[in-house]
Amino acid sequence: MERLLDINNLQISFKTFFGEVEAVRGISFHVNKKETLAIVGESGCGKSVTANSIMKLLPDPPAFYKGGSILFNGEEIITKTEKEMQDIRGKQISMVFQDPMTSLNPTTKVGKQIIEGLMRHEDISKEEAMKRAINILDLVSVPKPETRVNQYPHEFSGGMRQRVMLAIALVMHPQLMIADEPTTALDVTVQAQILDLMKDLQEKFGMSIILITHDLGVVADMSNRVCVMYAGQIMEQGSTESIFNNTLHPYTRKLLLSVPRLDMNKEEKLHAIHGTPPDLYIPPKGCPFFDRCDEAMKICEEHPAPVTSHEEGHTCRCWLYSDEYKEVLHHGN
Numbered sequence: 001m002e003r004l005l006d007i008n009n010l011q012i013s014f015k016t017f018f019g020e021v022e023a024v025r026g027i028s029f030h031v032n033k034k035e036t037l038a039i040v041g042e043s044g045c046g047k048s049v050t051a052n053s054i055m056k057l058l059p060d061p062p063a064f065y066k067g068g069s070i071l072f073n074g075e076e077i078i079t080k081t082e083k084e085m086q087d088i089r090g091k092q093i094s095m096v097f098q099d100p101m102t103s104l105n106p107t108t109k110v111g112k113q114i115i116e117g118l119m120r121h122e123d124i125s126k127e128e129a130m131k132r133a134i135n136i137l138d139l140v141s142v143p144k145p146e147t148r149v150n151q152y153p154h155e156f157s158g159g160m161r162q163r164v165m166l167a168i169a170l171v172m173h174p175q176l177m178i179a180d181e182p183t184t185a186l187d188v189t190v191q192a193q194i195l196d197l198m199k200d201l202q203e204k205f206g207m208s209i210i211l212i213t214h215d216l217g218v219v220a221d222m223s224n225r226v227c228v229m230y231a232g233q234i235m236e237q238g239s240t241e242s243i244f245n246n247t248l249h250p251y252t253r254k255l256l257l258s259v260p261r262l263d264m265n266k267e268e269k270l271h272a273i274h275g276t277p278p279d280l281y282i283p284p285k286g287c288p289f290f291d292r293c294d295e296a297m298k299i300c301e302e303h304p305a306p307v308t309s310h311e312e313g314h315t316c317r318c319w320l321y322s323d324e325y326k327e328v329l330h331h332g333n
């Protein structure tokens with residue numbers, strides 16, 4: 001499989017008045033052409049920071065790239081200038097956010113918002129661009145697109161606004177679409193419709209998707225592979241099938257227990273994960289999940305867990321699967 005995006009040991013920090021916050025602490029993953037990779041985790045785990053870093057959309061300062069690399073089609077993103085990024089954003093990589101009301105401009109007609117990027121990137125007339133806008137609205141199943149292009153965002157329902165966001169993200173046929181909690185603000189039925197639509201469009205355009213979500217239910221249905229993030233690190237990654245059927249990391253297991261299932265009986269309860277993630281001003285010395293883990297051992301508190309490899313690219317960052325502790329203990333710690 002051909003790789004579209006290759007992220008290696010990426011580290012991103014924020015400089016604040018109180019010191020440095022290490023939001024992303026050495027993550028590595030890749031996205032193949034035409035596949036969907038899900039990045040899952042609770043809020044504040046670094047998944048949105050990761051997404052924004054791929055587009056170079058983090059405010060600098062206070063955010064800065066501390067190390068590692070982001071290769072897109074083999075080219076380093078981190079060293080690109082703002083001008084070079086403007087050629088990439090929208091055209092090669094696009095983004096869809098959680099709340100269309102804040103990402104759409106309330107005072108500009110929807111059609112104009114769809115063609116803005118097109119007019120900037122392509123040498124076409126306004127009429128041609130507007131035709132493309134109408135076509136793309138039709139493709140994302142917005143009824144009466146000829147009329148809709150002349151309306152403002154507030155004239156659309158939540159689900160329809162998210163379709164408009166998809167239209168804006170897709171109008172230039174990007175190779176990668178990053179969707180950050182694209183359906184979180186929508187009710188369940190509309191959510192399912194939007195996710196189905198995303199799958200159809202992916203097929204049609206042959207693009208890759210990074211789907212950022214806190215909802216493992218969404219992941220099962222949408223993604224080929226999964227990265228589970230916690231406290232700025234990837235705790236576990238693998239094919240969706242092996243993450244669900246052969247869950248290794250205690251955190252992933254807890255996440256799975258907190259997802260409602262259709263076949264649940266009334267007596268079964270959802271398990272909330274007790275406690276809160278660690279403060280990344282002072283990252284913990286050992287495993288960041290230590291305080292919340294039912295399987296924690298003594299070694300976990302003091303020593304960062306090594307990453308172990310399992311079948312078919314499944315990896316896990318947890319002391320339960322490593323023999324290295326013998327070495328660590330042997331060296332007198």
Ligand code: SF4
Pocket residue numbers: 249250251287288289290291293294295296297300305317318319320
């Ligand atoms: Fe739990 Fe230890 Fe594994 Fe961390 S390294 S998840 S504390 S068992």
Ligand code: MG
Pocket residue numbers: 043044047048
């Ligand atoms: Mg977020």
